[in-house]
Amino acid sequence: MNIPRSFAGGVELFPMKKVQILEVKNGQLPKLALIPWVQHQGSEGTALVEYGDFVQEEQILIKGDGINSVSIHSPVPGRIERVIPYETWSGIKTKAFLISLGGEFHRLGKDVPPEPKQEYNIQMLRDKVLEFGALDSEGYPLSQKLAEDPKKINCVIINSVPKEPYQFNEKVLLQTRWEDLISTVNVLHNVYGEARFVWAYTSEDKKDFNRIKNRCQRLGLDINFVPTRNQYPQGDDSLLIKVLGLNKEDVITYDTLSLHSLFDIINNNKPMVEKYLSITSVDAEPVCLKVRIGTKISTILEDCGVSIENNDQVLVGGPFRGAQIKDLDMPITKDINNLFILEDKHRTKGEEYSCIHCGWCISTCPSRLNPSRLSMLIDADKTEIAFDEGLDLCSFCGICDFVCPSHIPLINKFQDTINASTT
Numbered sequence: 001m002n003i004p005r006s007f008a009g010g011v012e013l014f015p016m017k018k019v020q021i022l023e024v025k026n027g028q029l030p031k032l033a034l035i036p037w038v039q040h041q042g043s044e045g046t047a048l049v050e051y052g053d054f055v056q057e058e059q060i061l062i063k064g065d066g067i068n069s070v071s072i073h074s075p076v077p078g079r080i081e082r083v084i085p086y087e088t089w090s091g092i093k094t095k096a097f098l099i100s101l102g103g104e105f106h107r108l109g110k111d112v113p114p115e116p117k118q119e120y121n122i123q124m125l126r127d128k129v130l131e132f133g134a135l136d137s138e139g140y141p142l143s144q145k146l147a148e149d150p151k152k153i154n155c156v157i158i159n160s161v162p163k164e165p166y167q168f169n170e171k172v173l174l175q176t177r178w179e180d181l182i183s184t185v186n187v188l189h190n191v192y193g194e195a196r197f198v199w200a201y202t203s204e205d206k207k208d209f210n211r212i213k214n215r216c217q218r219l220g221l222d223i224n225f226v227p228t229r230n231q232y233p234q235g236d237d238s239l240l241i242k243v244l245g246l247n248k249e250d251v252i253t254y255d256t257l258s259l260h261s262l263f264d265i266i267n268n269n270k271p272m273v274e275k276y277l278s279i280t281s282v283d284a285e286p287v288c289l290k291v292r293i294g295t296k297i298s299t300i301l302e303d304c305g306v307s308i309e310n311n312d313q314v315l316v317g318g319p320f321r322g323a324q325i326k327d328l329d330m331p332i333t334k335d336i337n338n339l340f341i342l343e344d345k346h347r348t349k350g351e352e353y354s355c356i357h358c359g360w361c362i363s364t365c366p367s368r369l370n371p372s373r374l375s376m377l378i379d380a381d382k383t384e385i386a387f388d389e390g391l392d393l394c395s396f397c398g399i400c401d402f403v404c405p406s407h408i409p410l411i412n413k414f415q416d417t418i419n420a421s422t423t
Contacts, residue, residue, distance in 0.1 A: 010231045010232055010233060010234065010364060010366045010399065011231065011232045011364060011399055011402065011403075012229070012230070012231050024172060024176060024276065024288050024289070024290050025287065025288070025289050025290070025303075026289070026290050027277075027289040027290060027291035027292070027295060027299075027300055027303050028295075028299060028303060029076060029101060029292055029295075030075070030076065030101065030292055030294050030295040030296065030299065030331075031100070031101050032081070032098055032099070032100055032101070033074075033075055033076050033078070033097075033098070033099045033101070033292065033293075033294030033295070033331070034086075034096055034097075034098055034294050034296070034330075034331040035061060035072060035074070035075070035096055035097040035098075035099060035293065035294050035331070036086050036088050036092075036094055036095075036096045036331070036333060037062050037072065037086075037094045037095045037096065037097075038070075038088065038092050038094040039070065039072060039088070039135075039293075039333035039334040039335055040070050040135050040139050040140065040141060040334060040335050041090075041138075041139050041140050041335070042068040042069055042070060042140065042141055043065070043066075043068045043069045044062070044069060044094055045062040045063050045064045045065050045069040045070065045071060045072070046062065046063045046065055047061065047062055047095075048060055048061060048062070048063055049061050049080060049097075050080065050083070051080055051081075051082065051083050052079070052080060053079070053080050054077075054078070054079050054080075054103065055074045055077065055078065055079075055080065055099065056074065056077050056103070056106060057074060057075070057076060057077045057105045057106050057107060057108065057273070058073045058074065058075075058106070058107065058270070058271055058273055059073060059074045060072070060073050060074075060271075061073060061074055061097060064130055064133060064141070064143075067126075067130070067141055067143045067144050067147050068141060068144070069141070070133045070134075070135065070141050070143075070334070071130065071131060071132065071133035071271070072133055072334075073132075073133065073271040073272070073273050074099060074273070075273040075274065075292040075293045075294050076099060076101050076105075076292060076294070077101070077102065077103035077104060077105060077106075078099045078100045078101045078102045078103060079099065079100050079102060080097050080098070080099055081098045081099065081100050082097075082098040083095055083096070083097060083098075084096050084098065088330075088333065089316055089323065089325055089330050089333070089336070090139075090316075090323065090335070099294070107270070112268070114267045114268055115266070115267055115268065115269055119190055120187055120190065120191060120266070121191065122146060122149075122150045122191050125146055125187070125191060125262075125266075126143055126146035126147065128265050128266070129141075129142050129143045129146055129262070129265060130143045131271075132265045132269070132270070132271040132272065133271055133272055133334070134258070134261040134262065134265060134271075134272050135261070135272065135334050135335060136254075136255055136257065136258045137163060137170075137255045137256075137257040137258065137337060138163075139334075139335035142258055142261060142262070145252055145253075145254065145258075148252055150191055150192045150193060150195070151193070152250060153192055153195045153250060153251070153252050154195055154196070154247075154250040154251070155195055155196050155197075155198060155246055155250065155251045155252075156188060156192050156195050156196070156197050156198070156251075156252055156253075156254065157197075157198045157199075157200060157237075157240065157241065157244070157246075157251060157252070157253040157254070158185060158197065158198070158199040158200065158223075158253075158254055158255075158256075158259065159200055159235060159237060159240055159253050159254070159255045159256075160174060160199065160200060160201040160202075160205070160209075160255070160256045161200050161201060161202055161228055161234050161235035161240065162202065162235050163233070163235040163236070163255075163317075163318075163321075164232070164233075164235070164317055164318030164319070164320055164321055164322070164338075165232060165318055165319060165320070166280040166281070166282075166286070166318050166319060166338070166340055167278055167280065167317075167318050167337065167338040167340075168278040168280060168286045168288060168338075169257070169275075169276045169277060169278040169288060169337055169338060170255070170256040170257060171205065171208075172276060172278065172288045173256050173257070173259075173260050173276060174201075174205060174208045174209075174212070174256060175208055177260060177263070178208065178211065178212055178215075179215070180259075180260065180263040180267075181212070181256065181259045181260065181263070182212060182215055182216060182219070182221070183263060183267070184259040184260075184262045184263045184266065185197070185199075185216070185221065185223070185259065186219065186221060187262070187266060188254065188262075189221060192252075196222070196224070197221070197222065197223040197224065198223070198224045198225075198226055198244065199212075199223050199224070199225050199226070200226045200227075200228055200240055200244070201225070201226075201227060201228070202227065202228055202229070202230050202234070203227040203228065203229060203230065204230055206227065209225060209227075212225075213225050226244070228240075228243070232320065232397070232399070233320070233366060233395070233397040233399070236366070236395060236397065237253045238395070239366055239395070240253070241253070257276075257337060260276070272293070272334055273292060273293055274290055274291060274292050274293060275290070275291055275293065275332060275334070275336065275337065276288060276289075276290055276337075277289050277290075277291050277300065277332060277336065277337065277338065277339065278337070278338045278339075279300065279301070279304050279306065279338075279339045279341070280318075280338065280339070280340050280341070281340065281341035281342070281343060282343065282346050283343070284306075284341070287304045289303060289304070291332055292332075293331070293332055293333060293334060294331045294332065295331060295332050296328070296329050296330070296331055296332075297314065297325060297328045297329070297330055297331070297332065297339065298328040298329055300332065300339070301314070301328065301339075306341060308328070308341070309343070309344060310344075311344035311347075312341060312342065312343050312344050313341075313342040313347070314328060314339055314340075314341060314342075315339070315340040315341075315342055316336050316338070316339065316340075317337075317338060317340065318338060318340050319340060319342065320397060320398035320399065320402060321396065321397065321398050322340050322342070325339075350407045351407065352406065352407045352408055352409070353406040353407065353408075354406065355372045355375065355376065355406055355408065356405065356406055357372065358405060359372075360403040360404065360405070361399075361400035361403060361404055361410065364399045364400070364403055365399065365400060366395065366397060366399070367390070367393050367394060367395055367397075369389075369390050369391075369393060369394060370389070371400040371410050371414075373389065374386050374389060374390075374391050374394075374410075374414065375408060375410055375413055375414075377389070378391075378413055378414075378417050383417055383421070386417065387421070391414060391417065391418065392418060394411075394414050394418070396411055396414070396415060398411055
């Protein structure tokens with residue numbers, strides 16, 4: 001396989017800071033944990049506990065009812081003080097438990113022995129993932145990937161290319177938990193039989209991957225390691241598959257965060273009750289915290305010494321696709337991996353103008369669309385033509401918004417139009 005160097009469109013990123021985060025700090029435990037019943041892109045499960053119940057650390061609270069729902073476990077021991085209506089940061093309307101911290105932890109601070117090693121098939125692994133409620137980095141149930149028939153998979157891609165700039169939690173795992181990641185890849189090798197393996201990463205992470213490659217070779221793992229340019233949105237699964245020249249119908253991808261979650265499930269019988277969370281901004285040094293789900297974002301920012309000024313924004317994700325958090329007392333949930341502090345001085349300001357036909361959005365669109373024309377078709381109420389010309393192929397990467405000198409909110413316009421067509 002040829003080493004891919006680039007793809008058509010996208011934005012070439014300046015080299016990121018040479019971050020060597022070899023220490024992960026522990027965030028403070030939530031005295032009152034707020035646990036939404038839905039924390040992913042999917043359906044709600046069944047509540048197994050109720051108001052007034054005392055729960056143990058890692059006790060199951062919500063049982064997933066299939067591959068589209070996710071089990072949720074208590075991040076702390078304590079009492080369920082309230083059950084309230086709740087709307088998540090992504091707009092999902094559900095309910096939430098309020099759990100007051102109290103009682104003894106059975107894992108935190110204890111020397112818990114690892115699970116005995118065993119060989120897994122796809123069914124065994126899927127059952128464990130359903131039980132312990134893991135997500136991939138995009139917020140989708142990891143069990144969905146494991147529902148695919150492994151005999152139909154010809155290639156497994158380990159995608160360690162960052163989904164957005166200024167997200168460092170995957171880099172931290174590559175530096176501090178790299179042996180655990182390799183252990184998980186070894187399990188997947190057995191699960192997927194004769195499928196070939198490709199591990200994609202950015203050329204900036206060459207040093208980290210030299211170590212990983214050497215260990216994989218010593219273990220006899222046949223993996224093709226593929227460096228990519230520091231180009232956004234190279235980490236998008238569908239784009240990476242296209243760049244590698246593969247057929248998406250017989251390919252499956254796992255990201256670094258998924259490998260880490262699988263390791264904890266396989267080796268420690270540990271559900272997803274905490275996150276490796278990176279807190280980043282343009283100017284400040286990034287911080288990585290290990291935090292319990294249910295912890296308020298305001299508490300986490302306080303832990304990091306971050307003060308939010310009136311016009312600063314806190315985004316879930318990164319600068320291109322990030323969604324603004326409007327209430328900093330919202331909790332960390334399973335689908336939050338990075339908080340990006342967009343300071344007011346770095347925000348793009350300016351009045352919206354008519355399109356000047358500069359062509360920047362066209363030349364940078366990785367989906368090879370014509371965003372300016374799609375925008376004009378939507379404004380002219382010609383949405384059917386917009387869909388005929390590929391509107392539904394938009395990946396919402398945000399590049400057209402970023403490069404547009406007229407400050408036209410293209411992505412919001414595209415999302416609203418697509419959402420309206422499905423309701």
